[in-house]
Amino acid sequence: MLEETGGAAMVELRIAGTDHPVSARSFSDINRLRPLLNLDQLSQARAELRRRRKQWKEADQRLGYTAAVTLEHQLALQAGIAGRVMQITAPSSLTEVTAKLHCLIIMEDPGLRLERSPWPELRRLLKDLIRIGAHSSER
Template sequence: MTKSENDRTLPAITRRKMLFATTAYLSALTDHTAPGASHPSSDQESIAPGNVLALWRAWYDAHEEGKRLCHQQQRLETEVLKSAGGFPVLQLEIPGEDKPIVVSTRQEIDSWLPGDAMAEERKTARSELAARIKKWNVADEQFGYSRTRHAETQIAGIEEASANTLWEAPALTTSDIIAKLHSIIETEDPGSHFKERPWPQLRIILADLVRIEHPA
């Protein structure tokens, strides 16, 4: 990296501010066509192939919903863990094994504790695992952890499909290029942590494009 490139390397807080400013700029351009962040959809048939800004908005809504669901499922997982007393797994002390074996199904118990000689241990392990699974399922139903995790998985698929459609769409304006570059940076380096090439340079280019298109 040359001295001039080093001079233009943005500190972390400035990088985030730059991305926030880019998001605000693109949101202002797309508010009138926004499908609504609370109901992102993979159905993009109503969006013209060349409408890059509308495609960006579809991706951005899914991206934001994905982040919300990710934080929600992490919080709910903590609640379920506290309520259930741990994950629905069991540690088995197996003769000849240096460390306990973690099992999560009856089949795994049967595999690790086979034969008549292990019948009592097998029965006890099955009963204990079943009790832990029951406690987990009760807590899961109460807090809705699995439902949220399923929703997060679904929105991740929508976000990926939206991003691919956006990146493949032809850019016709500077704002289109800003939208595509912004989504790539947010997708691949969401925390703006990458310092190796090409990420600092891409962030600088994005800042240049926003400044050109929307001077302060």
């Protein structure tokens, strides 16, 4: 999305007496900077923000970015609810214990990157449970 639009819907403003540009992501941000800007800078900043927002909206409609992010949030919410239900449900089989452990690990460490104890051990335990479950189902 950023590549498609050339960047986020924001403008960078040069304020007299400062070395670094100031970013404005909204018209409120621009209005807060009004005392530090001349009328031309103010007008250009508003026009540029309008242009960038329009460009962002057009790219969003083509790519479906907002819809995808919304769906991702909805799925994360549903996964969280399902995970909490799974955590309070008593398991009655090796498969259910394995599923609960998998759910716990994924909810707490979605990228499987935590290296401090007990995360590596829990991941090994999960692999052991999967292996035992597969071995017992072969019989």
